[in-house]
Amino acid sequence: MSEQGGSVKPGNGDEDVKSQDGRSSAAGRTGEPVSRPGMQSEWPQSYPAGSRDSRVGWGQYLVAPRPLGLLAGGVPPIEAAALFMLLEEDPDVKPVAQVRPSRSRGLGAITEPRPACPPVAVVMMTEERARALAANPQVVVELDQPLSYTPASWVPGGLGTSAPVTDPALCVPLAEPERLSVLVKGSAGETVPNAHVWAIGTGATAHAVTGSDGRAELALAADSVATLQALYIRPAGDYWPLRLDLRLGDGAEATVELTALAETFEGFPGQAVTGWGAQAMRLHQLPPTYRGHGIKIALFDSGVDITHPDLKDAVHTGYDFTRLVGERTWHTDATGHGTWCAGIIAAADNRTGITGIAAEAELHSLKLFPGGHVSDLLEAVDYCIAHTIDIAQINLAYPLPSQLVAWKLMDAHAAGTAVIAPAGDTAGPLTHPAALPHVLAVGALTHTGTHPADSHTMVQPPWPGPYPAPFTATGAGVDIAAPGTAVITTAPGGGYTPADGTAIATAHVTGLAALLLAHHDQLRSHAMPRTPARTNLLHTLLRSACRPVLGANPARTGVGVADAPTALGITTTWWYDPTAEQPFTAVGYPQA
Secondary structure, rough: OOOOOOEEEOOOOOOOOOOOOOOOOOOOOOOOOOOOOOOOOOOOEEEEEEOOOOOOOOEEEEEEEHHHOOOOOOOOOOOOHHHHHOOOHHHOEEEEEOOOOOOOOOHHHHEEEEEEEOOOOEEEEHHHHHHHHOOOEEEEEEOOOEEEEOOOOOEEOOOOOOOOOOOOHHOOOOOOOOOEEEEEEEEEOOOOOOOOEEOOOOOOOEEEEEEOOOEEEEEEOOOOOOOOOOOEEEEEOOOEEEEEEEOOOOOOOOEEOEEEOOOOHOOOOOOOOOHHHHHHHHHHOOOOOOOOOOEEEEEEOOOOOOOOOOOOEEEEEEEEEEOOOOOOOOOOOOOOOEEEEEEEHHHOOOOOOOOOOOOOEEEEEEEEEOOOOOHHHHHHHHHHOOOOOOOOEEEEEOOHHHHHHHHHHHHHHHHHEEEEOOOOOOOOOOOOOOOOEEEEEEEEEEEEOOOOOOOOOOOOOOOOOOOOOOOOOOOOOEEEEEEOOOOOEEOOOOOEEOOOHHHHHHHHHHHHHHHHHHHOOOOOOOOOOHHHHHHHHHHHHHHHOOOOOOOOOOHHOOOOEHHHHHHHOOOOOOOOOOOOOOOOOOOOOOOO
C-alpha cells in the first residue's frame, strides 16, 4: 500500500440480483438482464452501451471533469453535464456510456460526503483526439485499460502503449509445426480429462487441453520435440499439478502420471482437510462459533461456480460487468480463479472437502474477467458502495496508474468498505490498485513440506519454514503476507485443487478480516458505524497481529503473516513450530 495517489472505495449499485429487501432475485441466479444503475447510456445512439469498437486506430477512453480542488489557478471548472454534451457533439468522439457515483436517494444523500470521483464518460476516439483532449486542464483523460491478473509491462510515454512479454519477432517458426502427444494419467491408470498441458521450449510455449481419453495434442510452432525443455500439467481438479524436465526423442509420446489429492490427504474429500495456510495463521484454533455471519464480501474476479456443493449457499448474488456477447454470467467461472478464492473465504462447513475461513459470510461475485476494463472496475466499486459491502477483494489489475480508480477507491474508503488486493504475481513491482493508499496489499508465502517436490519449482531456503513465494511482488507497498502456494480449495465442477498466487494469499486475509468485523468487540457493526475509521482500525488490527517471516525481506512480506487469535484477542496455546521439519502434521507432504 504505497503513499502515492488517492484511494477509492467500491460502490456502484448495479441491481443485478438484489432486491430492495436484500433478497436474491431470480434474475440474478439465472443471468437474465437486469438494470445497471451505475453504468448509464444517456446518449441517443446506435452504438450499444458497453460494446467494444473494432475499428482500426480507435480506442476506448475515460473522460471526466477535473475536480475543483485539483484545477490550476485561474482555470474554471467544467460541469459533467456540459462536458458530456460537448463529447456528444464532437464528430471525432463516439460516446459509449457514463459511470456516475452512487448516491443515496432523498434526504439521505445530504449527509453523504461529496464523491471524490466525478462522473466519468466512456468514449471511443483516436489516440490523437485523446491527446488533444487531455491537453485541456479542465478534464482528465485516461485509457480504458483492460483488466487482467498480472498486467503486461507498458512502455512509458503517452496514454499507454503495450510491450509484449514475448516478442514474436524473435521466434523462428517451423515451416511445418511438429506435433507432440501427451497422455495424462493418474497413479491408478485412470485418464485425466480437461487438464491444461504446456510444453515449454527454447522458441515458444505450446498449449493444449486433454480430451476424454486424457490425451493432449500440441502443435510446436517454433520448437522440435527434441528441443523442448519442460512440461507443466495443470489438472482441472483433484490432482496435484506436475512440473518436469522433458527429454524426448523425435516423434515420441510423453506419458505423465499425476498424484491425486486423496493420496496425500487420507480420506479426502470425504474427510475434511485443514490447509497449511489456516494452520500457519492459527485459524484452526479459533472457536467453532467464529463465522462470517452478517459480513458482506465482494469478490472481483472471473465469476464463481455456484454449483459447487461448498459454495451453493455461500454466494448470494453478483453481477457480470464484462457485458460480453453470450450467456456468460457471474455464477459461471471463466478461469476457475474466482472459485478458488471463494472457497478459501466462504466454503461451507459440511465436514467434507474444505471449510472457508469466514463460512456463513455473504459473498457477492463481481465478474470482471475476461473482457473487463477499468470502466467496469469503477462500476463494480460503485456496486459495493450501493450494496454496503464490508470487504472488497479486487483480484484484477491494470498496467498504468489510474487517477480515476484512485478517486473511486477513496469513495469506497469513505463509505466504510475495506479494500484488499493482491500485491501481484510479478516477482517485481506492485500492481495497481494494490499500490494505492487505503488498499491493503498482500504478498504470498510458501512453506517447505506442504506439496510434492515435483508440483512446484521453488528454490527453498537452507532452513525449514515459511518464505516468500518466488512470484510475489516486492516493494515498499506490500503490507502483509499470507499463505499463497499449494492451498487446497474449491474448483469448478465440484472438485478441489491446489492453488497458487497472491490472490490466494489475499483470500486468507479477506477471510480473517471478515471474522474481525463479525466478532471483534471494536469492529462489530453495532459497535462501530461504517466509516473510514472502521476500515482504518481493521487494517491496524491485521497489521499489529502479524509475525515477521524469519529471514525474509520485508519488501516482499511487509510486517509478516497475521496470527488470527492475536488479531481477535483470543488466548490460545502455541503448537505451530515453523522450524520443525514437518510443522503441519495434518497436511504436511513428505519431502523426498
